[in-house]
Amino acid sequence: MTNDWNISALDMPRFIELAVPCRWQTALSSLPRVHALCEGDVSVDPGLQCDWSMLAQTRGNGPRAQNWLHLQAGLTLTQRCQRCLEPMAVALAVDRWFRFVADEATALAEDDACEEDLLAMSSEFDALNLLEDELLLAMPLIISHSSCQPPPSKALGDDLPHPFAALAGLKLPKP
Ligand SMILES: [Zn+2]
Numbered sequence: 408m409t410n411d412w413n414i415s416a417l418d419m420p421r422f423i424e425l426a427v428p429c430r431w432q433t434a435l436s437s438l439p440r441v442h443a444l445c446e447g448d449v450s451v452d453p454g455l456q457c458d459w460s461m462l463a464q465t466r467g468n469g470p471r472a473q474n475w476l477h478l479q480a481g482l483t484l485t486q487r488c489q490r491c492l493e494p495m496a497v498a499l500a501v502d503r504w505f506r507f508v509a510d511e512a513t514a515l516a517e518d519d520a521c522e523e524d525l526l527a528m529s530s531e532f533d534a535l536n537l538l539e540d541e542l543l544l545a546m547p548l549i550i551s552h553s554s555c556q557p558p559p560s561k562a563l564g565d566d567l568p569h570p571f572a573a574l575a576g577l578k579l580p581k582p
Pocket residue numbers: 488489490491492493551552555
């Protein structure tokens with residue numbers, strides 16, 4: 408299903424009012440920061456698209472009403488395993504809720520005090536930028552096949568003396 412929303416300048420108050428889930432398919436080439444991760448010697452499928460959706464929701468009534476946004480996205484990138492250097496598929500998944508506040512200043516002021524992620528309300532909301540931010544956050548820090556993972560560090564450390572073992576032999580001075 409296609410829709411007419413301008414995803415880089417979305418009229419968020421209207422999107423919230425309609426409260427209808429919307430889906431998009433966005434080409435990787437339209438996500439330059441994510442695309443940059445795929446450049447180099449791993450070939451990128453030029454038809455690769457990110458499937459994503461947003462749903463806005465108003466919770467509560469009157470002055471206590473809060474506007475929330477649900478973002479879901481999926482994208483599978485080809486990356487190079489950092490250990491064996493062979494290409495591998497890395498599936499990125501985004502599934503997050505955000506709460507809207509009046510503006511950037513409020514978002515900054517309230518950010519530390521609440522657990523949820525805050526967004527500034529805008530009639531030209533850059534949803535594409537938010538999608539890119541979240542895809543980048545979903546990227547694993549270390550990209551490697553599960554079979555290429557090093558053995559757990561505990562096994563490596565078992566032969567080493569415990570750093571505090573020597574302390575056990577020390578006598579404490581009497582008070
Ligand atoms: Zn590997």
